[in-house]
Amino acid sequence: MYSSLFFSLKESGLNNLLTDYLDRHPDTKPFYRFQPDEEGLKACAAVYQSGFSAEQRSVLTAQLLKQAELVRNTTPETIKHIESLYSEKSFTITTGHQLCLFTGPLYFIYKILSVINLCEFLSEKKDGNSYIPVYWMASEDHDLEEIQSVNLFGKTLKWETDQKGAVGAMQTTGIDATLQELKTILGENQRGAEILELFRKAYVEHTNVADATRYLINALFGQYGIVVLDGNDPALKAQFIPELELDLFEQKAFTSVTQTIEELQAVGYPVQVNPRQINVFYMQSGLRSRIEQRGDRYAVLNTDIQFTQPELKELLQRSPERFSPNVVLRPLYQQKILPNIAYIGGPGELTYWLEFKRLFETFNAMMPVLLPRNFVTIADVPTNRKIEKLGLKVNDFFKDEKQIIDAFMLGQESVFHLEEEAKELNVLFDTIALRVENIDKSLTGTVGAERQKALNALGLISGKVNKSLKQRSEQEIKQIQNIKNRLFPGGTPQERFDNFLPYTLDSGINWIGHVKNALKTVVPVTEMQVLVPKV
DSSP, X not given: OEEEEXXXXXXXXXXXXHHXXXXXXXXXXXXXXXXXXXXXXXXXXXXXXXXXXXXXXXHHHHHHHHHHTTSSOOOHHHHHXXXXXXXXXXXXXXXXXXXXXXXXXXXXXXXXXXHXXXXXHHHTTOOSOEEEEEEEEOTTOOOGXXXXXXXXXXXXXXXXXXXXXXXXXXXXXXXXXXXXXXXXXXXXXXXXXXXXXXXXXXXXXXXXXXXXXXXXXXXXXXXXXXXXXXXXXXXXXXXXXXXXXXXXXXXXXXXXXXXXXXHHHHTTOOOOOOOOSOOEEEEETTEEEEEEEETTEEEXXXXXXXXXXXXXXXXXHHOGGGEEEOTTTHHHHHHHHSOEEEEEEOHHHHHHHXXXXXXXXXXXXOOOEEEEOOEEEEOOHHXXXXXXXXXXXXXXXXXXXXXXXXXXXXXXXXXXXXXXXXXXXXXXXXXXXXXXXXXXXXXXXXXXXXXXXXXXXXXXXXXXXXXXXXXXXHHHHHHXXXXXXXXXXXXXXXXXXXXXXXXXXXXXXXXXXXXXXXXXOOSSOOEEXXXXXXX
């Protein structure tokens, strides 16, 4: 269904820490354990085989099977993958994401497909290991604003609710109104109606967002054996109690990550997240709020809830589900409960994971191989034809709009320059300045001012002439702007803005399979992939 074009990720503006990491720059070596390639994956699996106990596997498998029963559409392929985790030769490859309405932006789809494809790619090596794709639901996140809206057909659909606390536990009440609005937009489109019915089954027939999301992911990716993991699980959190205690009472995470941040900054790399003294939230129905130490007591921010240290320790042992790791501790929690050899994420995620090597060492946990997800842009046939007709390439549109237009005008020999004239003018004023200086040095400033006026005049002439030339090419420039907005709607990369639904109106959910088959699996990903539908 798709043909592909590729260009380097460096052209798409990734930060220097991530590009240096992928290039194995020596400055990045202190910030990861295993190199980002197949050898790194093998090395991580070899260490994990003896480092992840049978008891841990038993708890993990039992809880994943229980979670799988929360919805009716968990596939046999997924159950088989879960049960295979009993084996010491089974390893997971994980990605994580928020529980966005209707899956949110396209890159959510690409992240999960990246994990599935990598597991299949490694399984084909027949090295005796099993590789299991895992989607970690960020069900404990409490940022409702980030997940309650979606961009569809030039409109923003929003689920109106005033619920508080962890989004996974929120009731799906009210989403049926959003579905009705979507139905109105879709009209009589048959494929759209099929996806709408899927959304209805997910959100109306399930009482909370976590179960709705699990159902939706199973429907879209279940045939590939995706395992959906909800970290908001008492039995899984019970395994994380020692790490939570070290953070709450000894601030171990703050110390280790702060030291790494200083080392990153010393070699000029950006910092994505900063640790807190305590990196744990307190959770209960309708509430997820940070814990902060105040003297000899521990307070839950924006509430009247307080604990002494013994009270907090007792509660942690009795009800570990009341405690939720923040962005610093979540990777550690993941690696504590999964035999996970790789994390696949976007640029921002991998940048902050590179802050955590010392954190993993401090807590005696395995730091996985860090790999970029597939980066994808879809250029439909009409868009691609317009690009070719303009004499441009798709990757040109990852530049600033003005740069694209200027390059186009230059290619059309429609740019007016007075550079040679400016050089000749400078030579003339150099001669004048020398003669004036021999007569009266105090007048050299006047000569300089007049030089600048003359150069400004040339610039003014160039600007007006180029404006006239651009007006002649108004239609082509308008096309460039339209193409830019198609690939970068609202100035945002397509994969971070568009939802998948509009792309399914021709082939339905099978569209996901078409994209899966088109994506190139390499370790690591170093290119942007542009998908162009085959005519």
